[in-house]
Amino acid sequence: MTVPTNYxxxxxxxxxxxxxxVPYEKFLQLTNQSKINLTDGVPSEVVDLLFDKQYSAARAWREYLGLTQNECxxxxxxxxxxxxxxxxxxxxRKATRIKLATALGINETQLDLRP
Known part of the structure; x- marks a missing residue:
């Protein structure tokens, strides 16, 4: 990321x-980042839904992303x-996880969270 020189x-x-x-255009760039950084693993909110509420990985990710079942x-x-x-x-199944991950915009391994 470049550091703005006009701040x-x-x-x-x-x-x-x-x-x-910062200039408004730079603010828009900084705040329009993806909710999920695919290289950094799983957001804590997803982990909380998995373990605290006992949600499936599919449901935890769907709720984290703010999607309805119908949208998914x-x-x-x-x-x-x-x-x-x-x-x-x-x-x-693995094929199903891959399709779901693609639809959600995440890595397939991010749906394989339970031991």
Missing amino acids: QIINNRSGLPEYVL ANKLGISQSAYSQLESSDRP
Whole structure:
């Protein structure tokens, strides 16, 4: 990532940096990043849903991404009820995990989270 050269630092009352003003276009670039960084693993929110609420990986990822079952089903080209069955499965087949991961925009290994 490049550091903007056109920015302003605003210090707090103690004289320590508290805010940085950047050009609006740069702000849009910085805030329009993907919710998931595929090289950094699984977000803690997904892990919390998996272990605290005992969700399947498919459901945890779907909820993290803010998608409905119907939206996921449409991405996969299946019915909502078929997607619901897929989501309730603890260990979908590898081919199914690959299709689901592709539809969600994540790596297939990010759906294989349970021992």
